[in-house]
Amino acid sequence: MNTPTILVTGATGTVGTALVPALQARGATVRAMTRNPGRVIPGVETVVADLRDPAAVTAALDGVDAVFLNSPSAPDAAALQIRFAELARDAGTNRLVLLSQYAARTDSPVRFLRWHAEVEAHVRKLGLDHTVLRPNLYLQALLAFAGTIARGWFAAPIGDAAVSAIDIRDIAETAAAVLTTSGHTGHTYTLTGPRAVTHAEIAAAIGTATGRSITFRDAPADRFAAALAGLPPWQRDGLVEDYAHYARGEAADVHTSVTDLTGHPARDITDFARDYAAAFTPAENAKDAP
Numbered sequence: 216m217n218t219p220t221i222l223v224t225g226a227t228g229t230v231g232t233a234l235v236p237a238l239q240a241r242g243a244t245v246r247a248m249t250r251n252p253g254r255v256i257p258g259v260e261t262v263v264a265d266l267r268d269p270a271a272v273t274a275a276l277d278g279v280d281a282v283f284l285n286s287p288s289a290p291d292a293a294a295l296q297i298r299f300a301e302l303a304r305d306a307g308t309n310r311l312v313l314l315s316q317y318a319a320r321t322d323s324p325v326r327f328l329r330w331h332a333e334v335e336a337h338v339r340k341l342g343l344d345h346t347v348l349r350p351n352l353y354l355q356a357l358l359a360f361a362g363t364i365a366r367g368w369f370a371a372p373i374g375d376a377a378v379s380a381i382d383i384r385d386i387a388e389t390a391a392a393v394l395t396t397s398g399h400t401g402h403t404y405t406l407t408g409p410r411a412v413t414h415a416e417i418a419a420a421i422g423t424a425t426g427r428s429i430t431f432r433d434a435p436a437d438r439f440a441a442a443l444a445g446l447p448p449w450q451r452d453g454l455v456e457d458y459a460h461y462a463r464g465e466a467a468d469v470h471t472s473v474t475d476l477t478g479h480p481a482r483d484i485t486d487f488a489r490d491y492a493a494a495f496t497p498a499e500n501a502k503d504a505p
């Protein structure tokens with residue numbers, strides 16, 4: 216594919232923010248989608264569209280070669296993603312790369328994994344060139360705990376189960392490779408870090424990087440849910456389901472897709488902790504976390 220134009224949905228979000236420069240580094244032309252008309256992303260074309268607005272999405276798809284489909288977690292995320300994929304097919308888009316999640320399954324007890332599996336199944340039936348990326352827990356999701364980590368501790372209902380959590384920079388670089396090289400049609404790539412780590416090991420890594428003592432405390436699910444009381448019930452309950460899945464040891468397998476597709480090993484928790492150390496120090500944040 217020669218200098219393809221790639222539409223990035225969620226371009227201002229967790230993975231999208233890292234994907235835009237990763238695509239630029241590969242020489243792709245990026246069209247970044249945002250709902251915010253005032254948003255400027257340096258060096259790329261921005262297009263204003265809401266996934267809930269099919270006309271705006273169709274306009275955003277005009278003339279693109281490939282799309283990266285990533286929507287925020289929302290109760291209607293599956294429906295929004297399915298409609299986007301249909302609009303991409305109708306627009307003649309050559310390639311769709313779907314951001315799903317590790318262990319997506321239609322019969323999963325975790326609602327987010329069922330929603331992702333529903334989108335995957337629909338995309339497979341559409342007949343467009345597609346690739347599915349299934350990342351495990353984002354290491355950057357630990358930033359939600361920064362408030363208490365800055366005070367020396369964090370808590371979650373996971374016990375001593377290990378998770379092969381992944382840095383979003385590796386998800387972005389892998390997605391950029393899949394979007395700009397051939398041979399990925401119909402593939403589903405599970406994306407993980409280089410090893411599975413317990414939350415106690417995560418605490419130790421952040422402690423080493425910040426030069427402070429950080430303790431991980433196992434927490435009962437109901438106390439974790441109570442700490443998430445500010446979230447809507449679907450999201451709070453979904454996160455509790457996510458953590459129960461991690462606690463059962465179901466998210467500990469290590470896959471080599473990041474290395475295979477980018478040519479470099481996935482970042483370790485120690486890399487993440489070093490690079491984000493400032494976010495976990497008391498001066499840098501003031502917010503509370505579960």
Ligand SMILES: NC(=O)c1ccc[n+]([C@@H]2O[C@H](COP(=O)([O-])OP(=O)(O)OC[C@H]3O[C@@H](n4cnc5c(N)ncnc54)[C@H](OP(=O)(O)O)[C@@H]3O)[C@@H](O)[C@H]2O)c1
Pocket residue numbers: 224225226227228229230231248249250251254264265266267285286287288292314315316317327350351352353354356
């Ligand atoms: N967190 C994890 O550990 C994890 C692990 C595996 C998979 N995932 C999956 O990753 C996906 C993304 O989750 P995230 O929390 O990281 O979200 P995110 O990508 O940071 O989502 C926020 C982005 O979505 C855009 N957005 C919000 N509502 C929109 C709408 N109605 N139409 C178009 N764009 C909209 C926002 O852009 P603007 O405000 O600029 O419009 C923003 O860029 C989810 O599907 C989740 O299941 C997450």
